[in-house]
Amino acid sequence: xxxxxxxxxxxxxxxxxxxxxxxxxxxxxxxxxxxxxxxxxxxxxxxxxxxxxxxxxxxxxxxxxxxxxxxxxxxxxxxxxxxxxxxxxxxxxxxxxxxxxxxxxxxxxxxxxxxxxxxxxxxxxxxxxxxxxxxxxxxxxxxxxxxxxxxxxxxxxxxxxxxxxxxxxxxxxxxxxxxxxxxxxxxxxxxxxxxxxxxxx
Numbered sequence: 728x729x730x731x732x733x734x735x736x737x738x739x740x741x742x743x744x745x746x747x748x749x750x751x752x753x754x755x756x757x758x759x760x761x762x763x764x765x766x767x768x769x770x771x772x773x774x775x776x777x778x779x780x781x782x783x784x785x786x787x788x789x790x791x792x793x794x795x796x797x798x799x800x801x802x803x804x805x806x807x808x809x810x811x812x813x814x815x816x817x818x819x820x821x822x823x824x825x826x827x828x829x830x831x832x833x834x835x836x837x838x839x840x841x842x843x844x845x846x847x848x849x850x851x852x853x854x855x856x857x858x859x860x861x862x863x864x865x866x867x868x869x870x871x872x873x874x875x876x877x878x879x880x881x882x883x884x885x886x887x888x889x890x891x892x893x894x895x896x897x898x899x900x901x902x903x904x905x906x907x908x909x910x911x912x913x914x915x916x917x918x919x920x921x922x923x924x925x926x927x928x
Contacts, residue, residue: 728740728761728762728767728768728770728775728779729750729753729754729759729760730759730779730783731756731759731882735788737775737791737794738753738793738794739770739772739793739794739862740762740770741769741798741849741853742765742769742807743798743803743806743810744795744797744803744849744868745796745868746769750762751889752875752886756884771852771853772795772854772856772861773855773856776859776860777856780859793861793863794866795865796865796867796871796874796923797849797853797865797866797916798867798869800920801899801906801909802868802869803849803868804831804835805899808828808831808897808899809895809896809897809899812895812897813895820841821843822843826843828898828900831843832909835909836905836909836912849916849919850915850916850919853919864877865922870924871888875888
């Protein structure tokens with residue numbers, strides 16, 4: 728999570744949405760930087776509402792707006808699948824080595840997910856605490872140029888994004904039946920992703 732005082736803006740970091748690269752580019756310009764440990768770096772919307780927002784209210788000025796980057800849901804799960812195929816995961820419970828993407832998604836859709844498919848949803852990450860606001864600005868991962876353009880404007884600085892933490896390539900073929908079922912289950916995630924196609928206010 729990154730916080731920028733002058734533009735009154737907070738950027739939440741959903742895993743597998745280019746957050747490591749964004750951090751590298753934006754952290755030097757941020758007054759508030761929460762990173763390193765995943766449970767700190769990847770604060771959810773609800774955690775922000777309950778833990779960080781009350782602290783930011785003590786900084787005089789308008790309310791801090793919250794931004795986040797969301798990714799096409801199948802691509803997002805594919806990134807997790809590929810990330811967990813790294814050689815160093817061999818023998819670990821969360822490894823997807825030796826598992827097809829079709830099998831991975833079917834396990835993700837099952838009632839009892841094995842450790843390697845025990846993943847949440849982007850819509851869950853961005854769900855606000857009861858009675859609180861959700862994110863104000865959403866960007867699409869696939870249109871990262873718009874993310875950079877927005878932050879260049881609000882921070883009044885030049886920014887450069889380098890690719891880091893890139894997962895290995897893998898076959899991510901899905902049967903139409905599995906893909907259709909996944910899109911149905913992830914309807915809320917698709918609604919978020921599609922809403923992010925609108926220009927940021």
